[in-house]
Amino acid sequence: MSPEEARRRPPTAQQFVLAELRRAITTGRLRPGAPIRQDALAEELQVSRVPLREALKILEGEGLVTYKAHKGYCVATLSLDDLREVYRIRQLLEEEAVRRAVPRLGDDDLARLEAAQDEVERAAAAGDVSAMATANRVFHMTLFDCAGMPRLARLIRTLWDTTDAYRSMYYGDSGNRERVVKEHRATLDALRRRSADEAVATLDVHRDHAVAELEPLLDVQGR
Amino acid sequence: MSPEEARRRPPTAQQFVLAELRRAITTGRLRPGAPIRQDALAEELQVSRVPLREALKILEGEGLVTYKAHKGYCVATLSLDDLREVYRIRQLLEEEAVRRAVPRLGDDDLARLEAAQDEVERAAAAGDVSAMATANRVFHMTLFDCAGMPRLARLIRTLWDTTDAYRSMYYGDSGNRERVVKEHRATLDALRRRSADEAVATLDVHRDHAVAELEPLLDVQGR
């Protein structure tokens, strides 16, 4: 292992495994519905099954994997109903976060949001799906964090996680990437004018488009 | 172990430990802020540390315990801000659940709600704090489950869990118990008339009272 890697590697194996599992799920290397063989995965990641199982327990709590006693873990699948439910809950929670955040937004916060948006636009132009997903997330979470409600922000993060496995498919389409860029600009504009109502409205549109694009993808998965 | 116990005991040790930990936290045997010594607890519960640690990971995900690498787990404490945040999020999510549930309420659902309320009243009269907490929870969750949004219901459950450690203190006061009974009746009445607006309003009042009563208790904990 290079010094670089060693420095970035988390202080415990379970945290390392947790990060790896998240990546594997969001990048699609572990497909929704796929069973998780502990022995194979542990060997692949060069750890024993103990830290792997603890990491899986966390993901189970977050709903990213499902578990049945004596049967094991599977990558969670989303039904259409699940997708709509997750986005409806996000709508409720994100509206609250935005309304709390807007009056607290400082110039430094706006600068961070603009920096995040720059990165989104760069990734969109380059067609870098993975960077796009990351940057998009940074943009939204930066805003939500400004609400000063850490538990709310955490809940929203968890909800985002549950659809991460499908998000990369969404960004595979260049039309989707461009629309995301435009919608973010509208949100940023509303935030600059300190208009919570408009910011909420632009994000609602943003989400609705995502749902509309994701629904057919889920149908395919559901086979 | 008696046959009775063996029958009720979950199929895996971790599930058993998980249930025991929840009980210990909600009943106050494990106080908020208390460190969790794995060796001692494992011996007390007659299991090894492995299932205990997996159960703790679940509770960590739910926010009932906090964890620091190489330092271990502690029962989570709630600050005043945390309490207000949790109840604000509950307000948002529970309103959604009620509005979805009301038009779907069948007579059988109402019957179940009334049965739950009977149990609440029995426990309140008997001054049985533990039974009161359980019955109260059954009452509310029965309603939320009627929304047909399993993820939403699960989120709400998790939010309830985070304040469970303090709920039993709340029910220790007979005035609080009586008020809960009355407020439930108001909610039931609104539900019978299929009035979502009124049901939401009664539940908002219900929650606000709980927050008002819990805040001073948290101050004491915060020392």
Next chain:
DNA sequence: TCTCTGTATTTTGGATCCAATATTGAAAAT
């Protein structure tokens, strides 16, 4: 007396081994 340092002890993190459960497949009976 206070602080710093090094060591002993405690506690957590992880690996290996064994047990229990589930799954698979083959053989036997209908």
Next chain:
DNA sequence: ATTTTCAATATTGGATCCAAAATACAGAGA
């Protein structure tokens, strides 16, 4: 041919053991 039963195998659950980190503590030095 189909179904059922039973054994073999694979996979998960749990216990024990060892390693690593953190904490507590004692002693030396200022």
